[in-house]
Amino acid sequence: MAGTRYEEVGSSKKGGGNNCCLKFWLAFFILATLALTGVVLWLVLAPKHADSSNTQTTDKTRALQTASGKSQPGLCSLPPAQGPCKANIERYYYDTTSGKCKKFVYGGCSGNNNNFITIQQCMETCSLPLVPSKPEYCLLEMDHGPCFALLLRYAYDKKLDQCVEFTFGGCGGNKNNFETLEECEKNCKISIPIPSTSVKFDTLDAICELPQDTGPCKGFYRRWSFDVSTGTCVEFIYGGCKGNANNFQSKEACAAKCGVLSGVKSETVVSPVGGVGENAVCYLPRERGNCEAYQQKWGYDPELGQCVQFIYGGCNGNANNFETKDACERRCLASLSTPLLSTTLDAIDDVCKLPQDAGPCRASQRRWAFDTSKAKCTQFVYGGCRGNANNFESKEALNQPELGASSKSGSIDTLVCHLPQDRGNCYALIRRWAFDANSSQCIPFVYGGCGGNANNFDTREACEQRCLANIPMARPATSSDALDPVCKLPQEVGPCRAMWKRWYYDVAKEQCVEFVYGGCRGNANNFESKEDCEARCGANAMANSFSSVCFLPKSTGPCRGRIKRFFFDSEAGKCAEFIYGGCMGNANNFFTMEECVSTCTNMVYDKRS
Template sequence: MSKMMPRVSLLLLCLLLATGPALARDCAWDPDVDPDQALDPVSLASGLLQGQNNTVEGSDPRLCREACCQTAGCDLALLGFPMDGLPQCMLVQCVRQGRDMCVYRPSTQFKIYRKKVPTDAETKNQEGGEELRVVPLVVLGETNQTDTIRCRLPMKVGSCRAAFPRFYYDVTNQSCRGFTYGGCDANQNHFESREECEASCSGVTGSVLPDESTPAPDLPPKARRLAPFDSMSDKGVESEADPEAKKTEKAADDFAERCGAEPDGGNCRAAFKHWYYNSKTGSCQTFLYGGCQGNKNNYFTEKECIAACTVKVLPSSKKDAADEVFAEYRDSCMVTSDPGPCRAAFTMFYYDASTSSCQMFTYGGCRGNNNRYGSAEECLSRCSDASFDAHGNPRKHLTTGEFLLR
């Protein structure tokens, strides 16, 4: 390897001399960008490196930075250290049509060096005299119609076959749920954490929209330096496990689904070591999980599997259709209003079963319950024509005129 380094350094030096010193004079590096990072896969999913012949072998960070300085359009020098070959210097153009497409993750296998974004005075276009303004890919704290549409999109795994833990907003149940993201072709309903999902979407109501309702995704807030690079491993994922798996008692039908099903690797082609409960031997065993789909007898760790399946099994208690209808109505229309623990102030409506009317309340922005609606009309539509009174007893169906007279 050491014999090849002079040739590699000479190759980089030739690149620098060929492009000339003009570009290097204005090259400055952003001190706020931590070099111990790599590009997040979601950056690559946006086509960031497609069609670019931008990889040069070399292990010297200084030469890699200089190569970026001497290359028009290079915004970031990415130095990788593969286990099966020489280090590689990759020159990346982050800014596309005024938008910064580069998203980072902490890493021990890469180094990044980001050019400092010039000020307005420094960004005059030499040919047309126009200013180049870099528009952030994500505008934090901005709430508009696009955000509402984003939260009503369906969950989308994507066509790639990796396995990244992510969250999406389920507008039907008005809650944030986990899912496994394949690594590309995401839509905007896609968040790094449950907290980001709740901050962006809590309180959004409506029906699920077609996936084509918005363009390709704006990347999730806080993605730059917060998520661990090794997100495809089991590390840190156990805390996001399904809370249903942690109950000490399970109904027979639930136990059969979570602990009695045969292991299912799913349709994707990754190879992750997961655990399933073997009901025949009464023990947890390993299997290879492909990264998507499969069934619920699927756990990240042996500890989680044991906790989920060494429980007291209760007799099956499936409800009949009438019980399920009442339970849904009760949760959506009979419980009292709940502002939740967060401290925002959103005007929402809840159904007051004691007065058979919809009342206004202030919602804090997260959690709460299902008796929460974005408008009085939506509240009335859901609860005013129900078949149960405030005590859960069946009642006659009221006409619109009868309801308004009450």
């Protein structure tokens, strides 16, 4: 019994020893875990604390740099540095390649000074003065949100640098969402403070002496720079990154900073760098967007050169998106259509330069007006009241060969067809046709898509219809060739109802005759006095002009005919035969030798004697 109890007691002690050992290892494991957790927490939290004084110092330094308003090129060109610590802190650095401030993850200690708490602080320190900061929400992407309403809203598009329409679903989204265009521009549009006093040229800011620099990027932003050579602010196209500080949002900001030289005419000069400036939106592809709505919209097609309809999904897309065809054409066609050169416009009566105006009434009367952008008469619907004087009952009443008081060329078609072939400023590859006055034929050329001039036709047929029908044929000289072309024009009262006493030259009577002028249009055979008329068209003027015909050089003209004609050779002092091509040329061109001799020989020798 005693032995048995001993064994039981011994057995009980042995089991208690095992329990004690288990408790020891369990306690050790818990303590080790707590210690390891403490080390990890210290590694994470201690660098923030340890670096706080360094961060405060750095932030103060950056604040001083920002307050000074000067970029720190050395600091801003440093690469982003995470540092050796393991925190996960969102910071910003300046990227010299893109010219923008970007996010990076900062470890919490060391690194370098190209490290900013906010994007504004980064931009203020490193960006050029011409790029003030925007609120961060303006840089957010447009967000339709998860709901399915179709609410018209506005958002800032950082790629286009402008506020654009988009469709908001009604919930969610982000802060880049404004109810009106004005609210969007007020919050997100870059504004440049204008100094209160202009800088005089003799103390010109160094910024103003920098050369114009578009930068390496491919954006299309209208900007202004100061041109030292002209002493004026001129417009140019900025690519969107880098460049230099001689770059202003407006002409006023440029003038306020750099001044304008006294005595130098200030004028707008558009630098043709890049191409289309503010109308870059017209060259964006038409985009349906990410949503599934079915909205009919209009976009500009640069290949067709016109606005076309497309289906818009209701969100995203881009700014080449218009509610109506009219809105699209006002934005894109008004500035991208081929303009007439000033020489053409100078030949058009002021009445013909007036815009087409239907007036406020609601009638539907078919009328005609002269369209300066197309250099031809176009039909429109007149409301029946008001409007303006560029309003004619028939095409014939408007489309006269002489428009206004201009001189050298008979008609607008002739002027258009003699304009040089002009590709324009843009870089599209559009096949067009132009009239070549040297070969008297229509030839193909590649049009860039904007700018250029009116000698630009969609088809060969359109070119030939416009230009070949209007090639002036040089006829043999007669006594009437002594007259100034203006003097041969018929008497023209014009469509207006004034009663002005004027004089015109009557070819049949060979004298100046009085007539009543209506006050508008008419033609250049219109003089305020008889003396003015006779000075231009009278006998003395005719004699001088006639003898000058004989001194014109021989001209075969651009056409390819082989017509026997005669001209007066002023160097040899006699008439000679030549081959005439059949069109154009000049008035020193006679059917017969006798006609040439009788016209020129006596007059020329009288003039020489």
